[in-house]
Amino acid sequence: MASRKQNRIDWTTAITWLVLCLIGWITIYSAAYNADYDSIFSFNMSYGKQFIWICVSALLGGVILLTDSTLIRNASLPVYGTVVLMLILVLFIGTVRGGARSWFGIGSFGIQPSEFSKVAIALLLAHFLGEGKEPLKNIRHRLIALGILAIPAGLIMLQPDTGTVLILFAFILVMYREGLSGTPLIIGICSIIIAVMSIIVNSTKYSLPFGTTEFSGQTLLITVFLILGVVGFFMVRKLALPRSRKKFLRLTAIITLSIVGFISSVNFIINDVLKPYQRNRVYILLQLPVDDDPWADWNIKNSKTAIGNGGLLGQGYREGAITKFRFVPEQNTDFIFCTIGEEWGYIGSLTVLSLFTFLIFRLIIMAERQRSVFSRIFGYSVACILFMHVFINIGMVIGLAPVIGIPLPFFSYGGSSMMAFTVMLFIFIKLDSDRLIGLR
Amino acid sequence: MNSLQNRRYAILGLILFIIITFAVKLFTLQITNDKWAERATSLTTNELVIQPSRGEIYDRNGRILVANTPIYDIRVIPERIHNLDTLRLLELLEISKEALDKVLDRARSRREMFNPHTLAKHVDQEDYFNISEELSDFPGFFAVRRTLRNYPDSAAALVLGNFGEINRKELNADSGSFYQLGDYVGKGGLEKSYEKLLRGVKGKQAIYVNNFNKVVGKANSTDNTEPLAGNDLISTLDAQLQAFGEKLMVNKRGSIIAIEPSTGEILALVSAPTYDPNSLVGRKRSAGYNKLSQDTLKPLFNRALNGLYRPGSIFKMVQSLIALEEGIITPQTRVKCNRGIIGCHGPHTNDDLENAIKHSCNPYFRQVMRKMVLQGKQDNQFTDLKSGVQRWHERIKRFGLHTKFTSDVPNIKRGTVPDTAFYNRWYPNATWTYSMIYSVSIGEGELQVNPLQMANLGAIIANKGWYITPHLLKKVVGGSELPADFTEKQYVGVKPKHFEVVRNAMDRVINESGGTAGRANLSHLGITVCGKTGTVQNESPIEDHSVFMCFAPKEDPKIAVAVYVENAGFGGTWAAPISALMIEKYLTREISNDFTVKRILEADFRGVHGK
Incomplete structure (x- = not known):
């Protein structure tokens, strides 16, 4: 019996993890190569340090595989509490890096508690939602789930580290799987589309074929949606069944008004809520001209250039000029x-893209085979967070997402993210290996 | 629960959709769009231009006229500065705190931090040796070697031209895209005429640069080439003769031109006042240029090429030659010196041609030209005159007058010899008669020539009927042959025998008592000089210009000289002795008569004298 339990460890996932880490490591060696420190094991260079991080992470993963699943589950609340405490502490005694007060510095090493907030949220969310019979069906459940997300998110926002907060939106996908209505997702996607439209049309002025009055793109867009609303109003009156007519009319009015309201606020958000550099990043993504800083798109152009310079087969290891x-x-x-x-x-x-896709799909398939809701939710959390990182990080370097500084899991240099991702992944591998026993 | 389980497909679908979008986007970046790969090359590689060394210029005897001299620019890469002892640096480089701050302020931006910025320009070799050792105590500061021009004799400024930073206009005119902003280019004189030979060929070296524009290595490229040094030039000038001529013309306005008749080579080309070409080099350049361009005596104006004067009596040589060729007169033709219409000078009444030249008899040439232009070939007197003037004009032109030489001497003025069309424009209704235009017969009136054309006339008479376009280039070292213009004889269309009369007369002008130019006599050295004075009349009360044209020795001419001294009076008094000194200097390499030199050096005609 014991040996069969051991065998249930999903070695495919573990090996994929190892492969990603090793590719990441030799890539860092190439990117940060310094002729004075020729060896990949030069421990004062990032490539040497990354090797240590991989070893430490592997060790952590091994420890996790040896612990008991119940222990992990019971640790949810303490882990969450510790991370929240650290997130509060870091605001007072942390050191600033890249504009955010997000680090505990210990000598030349440091840890970033926000990286661990993802594991903590995943654990507590799984723990909480795993208990109820029909999670997320009542308002109280939803509020508590929102609270579990909002506390760390708010604290991270205070650092401020917008990128990590954005990653937490991955949990909406998780909750969608667990019964949250799809409406927030659809509203979210629609908002992004409308916002993009609004920003793009706002960058030019329009005038009617007759007359000379110019008006902004915003006015144009609002007019279009108002007309659509009115048309919709009459269509509902004509076509809808009498008994549901009232409900549809109200819905039409609400949708039209919120769209109009949203469009009106886009300008405000862009100009007053976002910082200038964030606004520029949005403009660059949409390929709109950035007036105040001619160098604003320098980095992203160079990033695309580097990738474009690779061609089909690449320039060769350590030969990429850009x-x-x-x-x-x-x-x-x-x-x-x-x-x-x-x-x-x-x-x-x-x-690399395929390896990540393979890992994410594998995790979702593994999540779906769990008997325990806790394990399933945790599995989905790992998959969705990994996906969100891959989506934003690779999207950024190829110009499909705005510039948001978040690491590429298992690749980017850094101890905190390496350890946090590894711990998260190995907890799930451990949970998966115990899927046939105990836990419900 | 079943419907919730199906939601996995929505999630998987969303992820797959985004991953496929990325794969497609990567495909367009890496495979279908070449733009990014091209941008990568242009970002990381740069072309370093290696400046060739510029050709130097020598005189006909191998003496260097224009040399290259190394200078140093002190530059700084702000990013590398550290532990800067500002006070010591300012003292060492002799610059102000403001100048240093200005450079460092400009270099504040991230990219500029890594670029070299020029702190001090044109530090000469001697100063550089003094500071070079100490400079190494200042990290980030270093010297870059460049080349400037230098003129050991300080002579021939206007002939040689100068070498300065290219301006916008020159850059726009550079169709071959040879130059870049900041390059130096020949300005004026030989530097400009032979820019393409002197400049050489730039070398190219592809280099890798990083994001901070710092050179990180040499790149192999098929475009890499070594620079080719420019050709050295040997000029026709005689440096000693040139310097001597400039010395003689001190405190005077005017010009001296000496030509070797058999080759058309210009031995000396003096325009006075002149200036020291070294005053337009390096950091003195713009101040020096401003000073010269504001000088009321116009030292930047090349009087030898661009000064237009009436030729005066010297023109009578040409008139004589044409008339002889046309058969209008013979050497024995005599004309009464009737001073009613036109004045004359000296005691003579009924000269033949030689004596008329010797005495510079005005009525004689008025009568000769009248016969030339009114030959009765047409019944109508007006049309006869018009065709006669046109025929005369064409003949004169062959003497290099009213002609812009296709020479290496830049911007030569053409001058004017009136033709029929000219007079038709000049006089209302195109009605004019000989009595209205006869002043051209004695070299006055509407005639305009430049001193180079006058010296060339001396060469024509010396050669008995031909000249080679006057030029300044003798040889391109390691380069091509001279252009055909510099070797082809231009015949003036007058038989050599007619020249004998004129040459004898010019001999007598100098070497016979009663001649107008006894001061040009060099017979004590065994040299027979042939010459003719001219006195270009100016409106009273402004003093006339003193003019002399000559060649020597008569038997085998080696040098032809034209001298113009503005507002100095009679030609025999100043221009003639200056010409003689030039001939003596060139033929004997020394001067026997210090008294004459002293007299000329002391003369000052810079002001405009009254008569």
Whole structure:
């Protein structure tokens, strides 16, 4: 019996993890290469340190595999509490890096509690939702779930680290799987589409074919939606059944008014809520001109150039000129994918993309085979967080997402993210290995 | 629960959709769109231009006229500065605190931090040796070697031209895209005429640069080439003769031109007042240029090429030659010196041609030209005159007058010899008669020539009927042959025998008592000089210009000289002795008569004298 339990560890996932970590490691060696420290084990260079982080993470993973699943589940609340405490502490005694007060510095090493907040939220959310019979069906459940997310999110926002907060939206997907209505997702996607439309049309002025009055794109867009609303109003009156007519009319009115209200506020959000550099990043993503800073798109252009320079087969290991000559910022961390793209070409970038896709799909399939709701929710959390990171990080370097500084899991240099992702992954591997016993 | 389980497909679908979008986007970036790969090359590689060394210029005897001299620019890469002892640096480089701050302020931006910025320009070799050792105590500061021009003799400024930073206009005119902003280019004189030979070919070296524009290595490229040094030039000038001529013309306005008749080579080309070409080099350049361009005596104006004067009596040589060729007169033709219409000078009444030249008899040439232009070939007197003037004009032109030489001497003025069309424009209704235009017969009136054309006339008479376009280039070292213009004889269309009369007369002008130019006599050295004075009349009370044209030795001419001294009076008094000194200097390499030199050096005609 004991041996069969052991065998249930999903080695495919573990090996995929190892492969990703190793590719990441040799990529950092290429990106940060310094001729004075030739060896990949030079421990004062990022590549040497990353090796230590991989070892430490592997060790942590091993420890997790040896612990008891029940222990993990029972640790949910203490872990969550500790992370929240650390997030509060870091606001007072943390050190600032990249504009955010997010680090506990210990010598030349440091840890970033926000990286661990993802595991903590995943654990507590799984723990909480796993208990109820029909989770998320009543308002109290939803509020508590929202609270579990909102406390760390709010604290991280205070650092401020917008990127990590954005990652937490991954949990909406998880909750959707667990019964949350799809409406928030649809509203979210629609808002993004309308916001993009609004920003794009706002960048030019329009005038009617007759007359000389110019008006802004915002006015144009509002007019279009008002007309659509009125048309909808009459169509509902004509077509809807009498008994549901009133309900549809009210719905039409609400939708029309919220869209109009949202459009009106987009300008305000862009100009007054977002910081200028954030606004510029949105503009660059939408390929709109940025007036106040001619160098605003320099980094992202160079990042695309590096990837484009790879061609089909790449320039060869440690031969990527754009990355070798430091044209891309943060090459060790957020822009590590550029080095892959430039040195290994389309083949290489597709391989890495496929490895991530494989891992995420594998995790979802594993999550679906859990008997315990706790394990399933945790599995989905791991998959969705990984996906969100891959989506935003690779999207950023190829110009499909705005510039948001978040690491590429298992690739980017850094101990905290490496350990946090590994711990998260191995907890799920452990939970999965115990899926046939105990836990309900 | 079943419906919730199906939601996994929505989630998987969403993820798959985004991953496929990424795969497609990566495909367009890496495979279908070349733009990014091209941008990568242009970002990381740059072309370093290696400046070739510029050709130097020598005189006909191998003496260097224009040399290259190394200078140093002190530059700084702000990013590398550390532990800067500002006071010591300012003292060492002799610059102000403001100048240093200005450079460092400009270099504040991230990219500029890594670029070199020029702190001090044109530090000469000597100063550089003094500071170079100490400079190494200042990290981030270093010297870059460049080349400037230098003129050991300080002579021939206007002939040689100068070498300065290219301006916008020159850059726009550079169709071959040879130059870049900040390059130096020849300005004026030989530097400009032979820019393409002197400049050489730039070398190219592809280099890798990083994001901070710092050079990180040399790149192999098929475009890499070594620079090719420019050709050295040997000029026709005689440096000693040139310097001597400039010395003689001190405190005077005017010009001296000496030509070797058999080759058309210009031996000396002096325009006075002149200036020291070294005053337009390096950091003195713009101040020096401003000073010269504001000088009321116009030292930047090349009088030898661009000064237009009436030729005066010297023109009578040309008139004589044409008339002889046309058969209008013979050497024996005599004309009564009737001073009613036109004045004359000296005691003579009924000269033949030689004596008329010797005495510079005005009525003689008025009568000769009248015969030339009114030959009765047409019944109508007006049309006869018009065709006669046109025929005369064409003949004169062959003497290099009213002609812009296709020479290496830049911007030569063409001058004017009136033709029929000219007079038709000049006089209302195109009605004019000989009595209205006869002043051209004695070299006055509407005639305009430049001193180079006058010297060339001396060469024509010396050669008995031909000249080679006057030029300044003798040889391109390691380069091509001279252009055909510099070797082809231009015949003036007058038989050599007619020249004998004129040459004898010019001999007598100098070497016979009663001649107008006894001061040009060099017979004590065994040299027979042939010459002709001219006195270009100016409106009273402004003093006339003193003019002399000559060549020597008569038997085998080696040098032809034209001298103009503005507002100095009679041609025989100043221009003639200056010409003689030039001939003596060139033929004997020394001067026997220090008294004459002293007299000329002491003369000052810078002001406009009254008569």
